[in-house]
Every structure is written in C-alpha cells, then in structure tokens.
Amino acid sequence: MSAASLYVDRASPIHRLDPRSTLALVTAVFVAGYAFDDPRYAAVPLAAAFVALVAVGGWQNFKRLSPIVAALFLVGLVVWPAFTAPGGPTLVAVGPVVLSERELLFALARSERIAVFIVGGLLFVTTTANEEIVRGMRQVGVPYAFCFAVGTALRLFPTFLEAAGTVKQAQEARGLDLSDGGPIARLRRSVPLLIPVFMTAFRNVNTQSMALEARGFDTRRERTFYGARPLSAADWAVVVAAVGVVVGVVWLRLSGYGML
Numbered sequence: 692m693s694a695a696s697l698y699v700d701r702a703s704p705i706h707r708l709d710p711r712s713t714l715a716l717v718t719a720v721f722v723a724g725y726a727f728d729d730p731r732y733a734a735v736p737l738a739a740a741f742v743a744l745v746a747v748g749g750w751q752n753f754k755r756l757s758p759i760v761a762a763l764f765l766v767g768l769v770v771w772p773a774f775t776a777p778g779g780p781t782l783v784a785v786g787p788v789v790l791s792e793r794e795l796l797f798a799l800a801r802s803e804r805i806a807v808f809i810v811g812g813l814l815f816v817t818t819t820a821n822e823e824i825v826r827g828m829r830q831v832g833v834p835y836a837f838c839f840a841v842g843t844a845l846r847l848f849p850t851f852l853e854a855a856g857t858v859k860q861a862q863e864a865r866g867l868d869l870s871d872g873g874p875i876a877r878l879r880r881s882v883p884l885l886i887p888v889f890m891t892a893f894r895n896v897n898t899q900s901m902a903l904e905a906r907g908f909d910t911r912r913e914r915t916f917y918g919a920r921p922l923s924a925a926d927w928a929v930v931v932a933a934v935g936v937v938v939g940v941v942w943l944r945l946s947g948y949g950m951l
Contacts, residue, residue, distance in 0.1 A: 709926045726940045847896070
C-alpha cells in the first residue's frame with residue numbers, strides 16, 4: 692500500500708471488477724445500511740462490508756481510520772437518543788438522563804449506518820485505484836470536475852495522515868508527551884499539532900493548484916481514459932446482484948421489516 696494512496700494492490704475478485712460494477716456493489720451496501728432503523732438489520736451490511744474489506748487486504752486502512760470510526764460511533768450513541776421518541780422499557784435512569792430501549796436501538800442503528808458508509812467507502816478505495824475511480828465515475832455520467840475533485844481528495848487524504856504523523860513525531864522529539872494522562876488530557880496536549888498539520892495541508896493544496904495551472908489544466912474539456920473497457924460477464928453479474936439487493940432491501944423496508 693502506497694503512502695500516497697489507500698489502494699491495496701491485490702488479485703482479489705473485487706479488485707478485478709470494473710470500477711462501475713464495484714461502485715454498484717458499494718452503493719448496494721450503502722442502501723442496505725441506510726434503509727433500516729433496527730440495528731439487527733443494519734448490522735448485516737456492516738458485517739458483510741467489514742469481512743469483505745479484511746478479505747481484500749484493507750485491514751491496515753481500517754486501522755488508520757479506526758479512531759475516527761470509534762469517535763463517530765460513540766458520538767452517535769450519545770446524540771441520537773435526543774432525536775427519537777422513547778419507547779419500551781427504561782434501561783437507564785440517572786438523574787435527568789432517562790434512556791429507553793427504543794432510544795438505544797435507534798441510536799445504535801444510526802451509528803451502525805455511519806460505520807457502513809465508512810467501511811463501504813474504504814472497501815471501494817481499497818480495491819479501486821484513484822485513476823479507475825475517476826474513470827468509472829466519468830463513464831456513468833458524473834461531471835469530470837467532480838470526478839477530479841474526488842480523485843484529488845482521495846490522493847491527498849493519505850498524504851494528510853502522513854503529515855500528521857510527521858508533525859506528531861517532531862513535537863514528541865521536542866518534549867511533547869501525548870501518551871500520559873486520560874483522554875481529555877491527551878486531547879488538550881494534541882492542540883499544538885493542529886496548526887502545523889493544517890498549514891502543511893494548505894501548502895500542499897496550494898502547490899498542487901499552481902502546478903495544475905502551470906500545465907494549463909482545464910476541467911471543462913472532455914477527457915479520454917487509457918484502459919477503458921466494456922463490462923465483462925462478471926461485472927454484469929455483480930451489477931445485477933447489486934440491483935437485486937437494492938430492490939430486496941426496499942421491499943423489506945416497505946413491508947415493515949427493520950423498523951422500530
């Protein structure tokens with residue numbers, strides 16, 4: 692895995708798919724994760740996406756983003772009960788904090804939904820190179836300016852993480868201790884990392900913008916792509932399966948399954 696990309700070069704069946712069929716597969720996972728309010732149903736696409744991610748070699752990518760996933764999951768568990776009506780037996784009653792079973796299940800399903808989006812997105816970028824992502828999106832009719840922005844963001848994100856690691860090591864060499872104390876204390880000591888990390892990111896973006904302008908880059912021109920090919924039989928099978936999953940999930944939802 693390159694430091695400048697989340698793509699992992701493997702020979703898995705998902706790697707061999709056309710980016711359009713991979714996009715259809717991931718879209719089906721997103722729809723399945725978004726459709727249900729019951730965490731038992733929402734856990735199915737999350738588990739499937741996570742197993743597939745590990746199988747194609749994306750465990751290191753997940754480890755790099757695991758603090759973000761955990762933070763969003765926990766924040767969802769805390770915040771979402773305030774946005775749903777209580778129901779069922781009371782599970783927690785501590786002073787003004789009262790949490791019913793329905794509120795907890797609703798919050799858990801919403802947190803699982805966020806995790807599905809992150810894990811599904813990681814599955815896509817782990818098995819599809821940036822150039823293939825841009826080509827696949829353009830072939831399904833997405834404007835090239837948007838495709839280029841997505842490809843650039845995916846390329847800069849690992850660079851941003853690498854810069855954050857470099858700044859962290861530099862600050863620790865100057866005596867900053869980020870491992871001692873509780874979570875709040877470590878969070879406060881991490882504040883000095885923010886300014887150099889963001890300044891590095893801004894400098895990289897500015898440098899890349901000037902390089903593109905110097906080369907006469909224009910997103911309004913029609914682009915051609917090397918290696919474009921028609922969908923194979925396996926690609927069509929995946930697309931049909933993805934459509935079947937979406938139709939099945941919508942039918943289950945309309946039939947009342949997966950609701951609280």
